[in-house]
Amino acid sequence: MIAKKFVVAARPMGGLAKQDDFSLVEEELLNLCEGEILVRAEWFAVERFMLKRMEQIPIGAQMVGAQVARVIDSRCPDFPVGTQVVGFFGWRDLTVYRVPSRGMESYFSMYEIPDLKGLHCTHAIGACGLTGISGYFAIQKVFDPAPGETVVISTAAGATGSVAGQVAKIRGCKVIGLAGTDDKVAWLKSAGFDHAINYKNTDLDETLRLVAPNGVDCYFANNCQGGIVLMTVLKHMNSGGRIAYCTSNFNHGRNKQAVFDFETFVVKQIKMEAFVASRWIDEWFDTAEKIRDWILEGRIKVAETVKDGFESLPQAMMDLFSSGKCLGKMIVKA
Numbered sequence: 357m358i359a360k361k362f363v364v365a366a367r368p369m370g371g372l373a374k375q376d377d378f379s380l381v382e383e384e385l386l387n388l389c390e391g392e393i394l395v396r397a398e399w400f401a402v403e404r405f406m407l408k409r410m411e412q413i414p415i416g417a418q419m420v421g422a423q424v425a426r427v428i429d430s431r432c433p434d435f436p437v438g439t440q441v442v443g444f445f446g447w448r449d450l451t452v453y454r455v456p457s458r459g460m461e462s463y464f465s466m467y468e469i470p471d472l473k474g475l476h477c478t479h480a481i482g483a484c485g486l487t488g489i490s491g492y493f494a495i496q497k498v499f500d501p502a503p504g505e506t507v508v509i510s511t512a513a514g515a516t517g518s519v520a521g522q523v524a525k526i527r528g529c530k531v532i533g534l535a536g537t538d539d540k541v542a543w544l545k546s547a548g549f550d551h552a553i554n555y556k557n558t559d560l561d562e563t564l565r566l567v568a569p570n571g572v573d574c575y576f577a578n579n580c581q582g583g584i585v586l587m588t589v590l591k592h593m594n595s596g597g598r599i600a601y602c603t604s605n606f607n608h609g610r611n612k613q614a615v616f617d618f619e620t621f622v623v624k625q626i627k628m629e630a631f632v633a634s635r636w637i638d639e640w641f642d643t644a645e646k647i648r649d650w651i652l653e654g655r656i657k658v659a660e661t662v663k664d665g666f667e668s669l670p671q672a673m674m675d676l677f678s679s680g681k682c683l684g685k686m687i688v689k690a
């Protein structure tokens with residue numbers, strides 16, 4: 357049996373990937389051994405961290421990433437044929453996978469899809485997967501905000517930011533979302549954000565003065581754009597304000613870089629905490645279920661941008677870094 361997979365053909369330049377940076381190659385699969393399964397990809401999650409990985413993994417290495425997949429052959433009784441799984445198999449259509457012994461250490465490799473109670477399976481790699489859960493942890497673990505506090509979310513209409521903002525609303529906060537298009541601004545308002553600002557065509561400094569007259573208590577730094585948004589929000593933060601720092605795409609080499617305002621940072625005694633979601637891995641599945649329930653109750657709205665076909669993965673990756681081409685989670689249907 358022959359699998360198709362995308363490998364890194366060249367390093368992305370200037371903070372953006374292009375079609376030639378990816379190469380589609382074939383790989384012959386071996387017959388299954390005891391303890392192995394064969395899965396077929398159904399849906400792929402396309403995420404910003406993948407661009408970072410393209411800069412780090414060797415040329416010729418397979419693109420990384422999560423997928424929803426179906427077991428189509430099995431020599432592992434825990435995962436019979438037909439089981440739907442979330443697997444970190446990368447950008448490939450067929451995968452032979454050796455199932456590790458059960459335990460949290462194997463979590464990021466593969467697990468049976470959680471019970472989504474009727475939600476579409478793509479939620480397992482979106483709002484109830486890495487990105488949504490990261491947004492949830494930013495609010496619940498890093499901020500733990502009091503009702504009435506003002507929370508600003510950058511890239512608020514993205515996969516991570518959209519969940520973060522809506523969890524902050526559930527916590528009773530005043531939530532201000534920043535996004536790069538007017539359509540996203542409209543979506544944020546429909547999702548219950550108190551204010552939504554197009555940071556690209558608005559004077560962010562001036563607008564924050566108007567919509568957050570009592571200052572900002574928490575800032576979810578999810579879109580750094582060279583730190584320019586961060587430094588603007590910092591001006592409006594209250595003393596003792598908290599910043600949750602989540603993004604790995606700091607500058608991308610194409611944004612002007614802001615000068616870090618150390619003085620304001622110190623004078624206001626700002627607490628900035630970087631985090632990776634795996635810090636709370638033992639709460640992963642409970643959190644996925646909590647987000648699922650909030651979606652089912654209509655308290656969290658989910659947006660997805662879906663592209664069709666395995667071959668469209670590179671284009672999806674390119675579109676992810678264009679404000680107007682991706683609302684919510686970027687998904688590719690295999």
Ligand SMILES: NC(=O)c1ccc[n+]([C@@H]2O[C@H](COP(=O)([O-])OP(=O)(O)OC[C@H]3O[C@@H](n4cnc5c(N)ncnc54)[C@H](OP(=O)(O)O)[C@@H]3O)[C@@H](O)[C@H]2O)c1
Nearest residue numbers: 403404405490511514515516535536603604632633677679
């Ligand atoms: N720490 C963790 O554990 C963890 C876990 C998951 C994700 N993350 C990070 O969270 C961030 C969000 O990831 P995501 O998968 O949810 O992506 P996303 O927010 O859905 O990404 C797409 C959006 O990013 C914005 N964008 C485009 N170009 C950009 C650039 N050059 N610099 C910054 N933002 C740009 C655009 O929105 P706007 O123009 O509207 O802003 C675009 O629509 C990423 O940095 C990711 O690495 C961290």
